[in-house]
Amino acid sequence: MMLGFMWSDLWEVLLLQKYNTRLVVVCTILLGISAGLAGSFLLLRKRSLMSDTLSHACLPGIGLMFIMVTLAGGNGKSLSLLLLGATITGLLGVIMVTAIRNTSRIKDDAAMGIVLSVFFGLGIVMLSLAQTMGGAAAGLESFIYGKTASMVSQDLHYLLWITGATLILCIALQKEFSLICFDENFARSLAWPVHFLDMVMMGLVVAVTVVGLQAVGLILIIAFMIIPAASARFWTEKYRYMWMLAGMIGGVSGWFGASVSALLPRMPAGAVIVLVSGVAFLFSMFFGTARGVLKIKSRQSRMRKKIGRQHLLRAVYEVLEREENGTNSPIALDLLTNKRSWSPKEFTKLVSQAKREDHLEPVSGNRLQLSESGFAEAARYTRNHRLWELYLIRFADVATRHVDRDADHVEHVLGPELVRQLEIELDQTAHGIDLPDSPHASIGEYSI
Amino acid sequence: MSVPTHPPSVPLAIDDLTVAYNEKPVLWDIDLDIPEGKLVGIVGPNGAGKSTLIKACLDLVPRASGRVMIYGEEYKKNRRMVGYVPQRESVDWDFPVSALDVVAMGTYGKIGWCKPVGKKYKQQAMEALDRVGLADYAGRQISQLSGGQQQRVFLARALAQDAQLYFMDEPFAAVDAATERAIVTLLHELKDQGKTCLVVHHDLATVNEYFDWLILLNLRVVKAGPTHEVFTAENLKATYGGTLSALAEAGEALKQTKGAITS
Secondary structure: OHHHHHHHHHHHHHOOOOHHHHHHHHHHHHHHHHHHHHHHHHHHOOOHHHHHHHHHHHHHHHHHHHHHHHHOOOOOOOHHHHHHHHHHHHHHHHHHHHHHHHHOOOOHHHHHHHHHHHHHHHHHHHHHHHHOOOHHHHHHHHHHHOOHHHOOHHHHHHHHHHHHHHHHHHHHOHHHHHHHHHOHHHHHHOOOOHHHHHHHHHHHHHHHHHHHHHHHOOOOHHHHHHHHHHHHHOOOOOHHHHHHHHHHHHHHHHHHHHHHHHHOOOOOHHHHHHHHHHHHHHHHHHHOOOOOHHHHHHHHHHHHHHHHHHHHHHHHHHHHHHHHOOOOOOEEHHHHHOOOOOOHHHHHHHHHHHHHOOOEEOOOOOEEEEOHHHHHHHHHHHHHHHHHHHHHHHOOOOHHHHOOOOOOOHHHHHOHHHHHHHHHHHHHOOOOOOOOOOOOOOHHHHOO | OOOOOOOOOOOEEEEEEEEEEOOEEEEEEEEEEEOOOOEEEEEOOOOOOHHHHHHHHOOOOOOOEEEEEEOOEEHHHHHHHEEEEOOHHHOOOOOOOEHHHHHHHHHHHHHOOOOOOOHHHHHHHHHHHHHOOOHHHOOOEHHHOOHHHHHHHHHHHHHHOOOOEEEEOOOOOOOOHHHHHHHHHHHHHHHHOOOEEEEEOOOHHHHHHHOOEEEEEEOEEEEEEEHHHHOOHHHHHHHHOOOHHHHHHHHHHHHHHHHHHHO
16 A cells, blocks of 8 residues: 555656656756766766866865855855856866876876865865854755755756757767867867867866756765766767767656655655666666677677687597598597597587587487588688698797688788798698688678 | 978978977987878887877977978968878777777868768768778777777778878787788878878888888987988997897898898
8 A cells, every 4th residue: 555655656756747846856857967968978088087076176165155155245045156156166176186187297096086185175164164154054065965855946947058058069069079089189180179178078067067066966976977978888889879878867867866765755866866877877787788798798608609619620620630531421529529628518518509500410329420511611710720820830920910810711811822822831741621612601601 | 590491392391399208308309301202111219209200290299399391381271181190009999989980080170060970971981991991890899890900990080081191100010911911002002192101110121111211210310311221220220229139120120121122
């Protein structure tokens, strides 16, 4: 009964039917989208941690602005003024990281660590000072952990503008952004203004961070930037899909996370949203169709199969050469198992795989025989293998960088002239193989 | 002191170029006039400033002094006439783009701001990929290409720039035989079209075969000129100094060259 009630409630919140949660949910969706978009370029530019430095550097600006405005007799909690203060010190923090990196030998990560902690410390001091100025400062610490309940229509207003601007800039400048992310020097040699483009990109990040501070807090905002982009990368090999997907993952996480937190008493939305996107990340990491863990595992197992196949066929061919004068006929299994360090289990697997691929004829008892196509494949593998071996021996000084064992036709890599020379040598040592034309279409599968 | 003028037919003229990193000069008083339509090798020991020379020409590193003229004008003015092949290791090949996307970057200068890569430019990029023999790999994500193929993608990108003067930073580094041949063929095609290529190279054994002009570099220009005049034991010794292995390598290369000439 209780659970049923919860579900229908959640449904209402998700569909934005509840008046008191509508604003918050819409705001976090917009924040998720814009952070996902800006974050994907940040990730590709390898500046993920910059957004963390930036958000921490915002805190002293908030405290300082509150103190200054209050002392001047104004309303210290004016959102636009606080965010202005945050922007100023946030940018200052980013500039200081760049300055430290450029003027000293200190590396990026250390520079960011220094600026992040010092600015955050300064921010805490400022907030403490602000507390001594009376009760008006009470809500300021919500900038640290985030408090969606404190969001007002002004936040929505800012977020709409920023999401729009982010979308337009990402679409208009995707070519330029991806160029400086991939190859900064090439971009500069083409005279693209790399610094200017970097500033636009960082400007977007600053804007999204500052506006998102209230909702999710400065500690968690980095998750909004990075997690959707990192998750999207598992699903695609193309940046133009990656940033769109990152925006979508960010938006959905914001939507779902804020809705769930709205139903649970005293549950901060920022944290729930980060957990939701964390789940999205884990899911993407395993099941991503482009470079998910499972995908990579299956690629590796295909590779192992291929190597196993080549080893088996070559071993069979070499036995045939020795025992049967190189004609295709049934051979005893134990002749094979002696040739390599196959365990019985591995060997059975290889044989049944080769049967499935039509490389082996079904023969009863402890014997096996290559099929016609299997024989041709085996001859080809063996010949290629020997040519490469010989090549490595003959041209040991230059050879390693030219070896491509995967190449279907050695000629494509080494050139027909050299291959002929190698073949003559092979023939002289009685290791030559007359390569029959493979009747099997599968040859094309490996050709380059 | 009067600044020498260079006729616009000189693809690359360098006067009095000095480059320093952290107050340590890495290139001293470089003076060079590169003739048009030559394949120019830049050879020298590690740390001789070969890459820096290229980067200084492309305004990628600040110059402490000196001037670089491209076809008689500052680089800023004539940068459209210049193509650049950076070192392969200089970028992250895990980046989410296809081979065609990378090659298309060579046309970005012509496309201009904010416009997507149109059909015409995709076609140009495709043609460039075809010239390096990778047309079948256009859609491949770049991390799935072999090292040699990645190098050829970089070359194709430079071809798509459709330049007059090419700077190539170690295009032959760690590539397979097919790629090496493809690059050599390409260099000769470019030369036949009257284009000039400056190539940082480290394999002394192939210098004579690949380049008709040579710059021996070790913080300064030791010697520059037609390969058959410059590529001598004496000059190599002056370039590589006392380092034994380098000298042995150079001697070996010279021996091979002599053998090739006499046979």
